[in-house]
Amino acid sequence: MRLGLADLHLFLSIVDAGSITQGAVRANLALASASERLRRIEEDAGVPLLERLPRGVVTTEAGEALAHHARLMMRQHDLLKGELQDFATGARGTLHFYANTAALTEFLPSRLAPWLAQRPNLHIELKERTSADIVRTVVAGLAEAGVVSDAVQAAGLVLEPVAKDYLVLIMAAAHPLAAHSKLSLPDVLHEPFVGLMPGNALQDHIDEHARAAGHALAHRIRMKTFEGLCQMVAHGVGLGIVPQGVAGRYKRRHGFVARPLSDIWAKRSLCLCYQEWDALSKPMKSLLQHLGAKAEA
Structure with a gap:
């Protein structure tokens, strides 16, 4: 399977909404685009993932399994983004x-x-x-x-x-x-x-x-x-x-x-010593400013 994060997000939006139409709205997609992407997801899976009903959709057994793993993957993705953001802002890592x-x-x-x-x-x-x-x-x-x-x-x-x-x-x-x-x-x-x-x-x-x-x-x-x-x-x-x-x-x-x-x-x-302020990493800039650097100002 070649599912991307956007595919997983759309699928979970549809499952949580119980409707392809409302799921498309939650995923900020036009209905036609959402329907086409859902069709490709099911083709790629090789098995029906949703059962279409008169008033919405429900997951098949395979769809329930996909939804479960999709939630795990989206949570991991959010954790990864948070950790990378911490590195970028100097809240995580080694100086x-x-x-x-x-x-x-x-x-x-x-x-x-x-x-x-x-x-x-x-x-x-x-x-x-x-x-x-x-x-x-x-x-x-x-x-x-x-x-x-x-x-x-x-x-x-x-x-x-x-x-x-x-x-x-x-x-x-x-x-x-x-x-x-x-x-x-x-x-x-x-x-x-x-x-x-x-x-x-x-x-x-x-x-x-x-x-x-x-x-x-x-x-x-x-x-x-x-x-x-x-x-x-x-x-x-x-x-x-x-x-x-x-x-x-x-x-x-x-x-x-x-x-x-x-x-x-x-x-x-005692002096802070560095080459160029703009070349310093964000964590180092934060540390030097705390220690008394006035370079950025």
Whole structure:
């Protein structure tokens, strides 16, 4: 059988109306067109599907079977349309989103949670990378968008600032450097440090700047979390560099002190990063607008 959805819709319209004339009206077809299509449906089935009566039609046993399966198929079609619409509007599917460490730990959780909670069928795969890696990935077309530091070179891309992301130097309260109101990375290059694990995007970023300043950081220990790093620093194990928001969150609990870094690269803003607004998918546009993008306006 070669029945299409339009054929099934017409057949169900006739069955539900109990009349070919009224069924044609429900299917928005002229009576002659509906009658001809019904004739072809029955020819294709090879068996009578309707019994013509003086005051309408009723299904034969074969017609009842067709009506049953037609209803199932139409329901499945409606479900499919709904799911495809969800994908198109960003209510379903998987978004791949790239972010640096500060964005993942400080910026995204509180802002992303309400947006994602309203879309129970949507999934987001977050990938942590350095800002430079994210820019290269977006430029290559391997990702739609990400959150990066404005300190990165991003020729040809749009960068929209959405949050401050200053880095600060933290140390034990009794450390001699605590007497300084402001320090730069070159001032402390020969001090022992507590770092984050190798491969952490923020730590890689800091290590690159240390090497550029002439000396790799001497890490006494590397921790998996910011809180673990802050605990080590508070006990005098070494210095640490963390986002200002992280320092503010753990300073009272662990008793270390924080000092601003005067280096230009440490005074950062977090920016949404993408190529062209019109080239973004609808789900990504919705996410970026929620995070603060003004591009469409």
